[in-house]
Amino acid sequence: MSAALKAYRRQQGINQEEAGKRMGISGSYISRLESGSRDMTPALEKRLAQLIDEGGQLIVEQTEEDAGQVTLFRARHLAASSAALKSNIKDLEAEKHDLEKKYAALKKKFTNASDSYFVSSVRLEAASRSGNIKETMAQNVVQHDSYRTLLKISDVIPELIEIRIKGIEAQIRATKTTLKQQQKAKGMNTGLPFDNLNPLNPPDQKALGDGT
CATH class of the missing domain: 1.20.58 (Methane Monooxygenase Hydroxylase; Chain G, domain 1)
Known part of the structure; x- marks a missing residue:
């Protein structure tokens, strides 16, 4: 999850403060999420998935690693969400x-x-x-x-x-x-x-x- 968050932030060319604003949390919280000292809640996972789906023009060139992290996060999020819906x-x-x-x-x-x-x-x-x-x-x-x-x-x-x-x-x-x-x-x-x-x-x- 933290890797996907970092990848999204790099793709958008934004700092942690801006990422926090988009996700509705503080920049310091973003820092803790990216460092792994805090786990991402289901609500934050959903918000990150929404931001990724919204996409938009990338500010910086997307690396293969970042693209992979974002794709993996989105796939896992959809799978978990689908399982919850079936249940x-x-x-x-x-x-x-x-x-x-x-x-x-x-x-x-x-x-x-x-x-x-x-x-x-x-x-x-x-x-x-x-x-x-x-x-x-x-x-x-x-x-x-x-x-x-x-x-x-x-x-x-x-x-x-x-x-x-x-x-x-x-x-x-x-x-x-x-x-x-x-x-x-x-x-x-x-x-x-x-x-x-x-x-x-x-x-x-x-x-x-x-x-x-």
């Missing part, structure tokens, strides 16, 4: 799958509660007509109210889960788009079977372009 997709798919199971269970509970509520209503009506309302009222009213409460809960929670599922799907689409863009930058095959990324249905690792 994020798997996590999102797993969360979505879990929510879908909960959604189905709650919908079933809602249906059962709806049926029970209807039966309870019929019983209350029958008790009222038969004159047994005093004997059966207490039990039936308690059951009736409990079913009504369950109906309300079982009706609202699935809607909230649906909203979360849609949000996750949007995150997955955005993450896949970013991953495709990174793979294009790396010259990788972009025709990945993303629908097979569900961790509950492990994909062929070769399809993910991990080189195995």
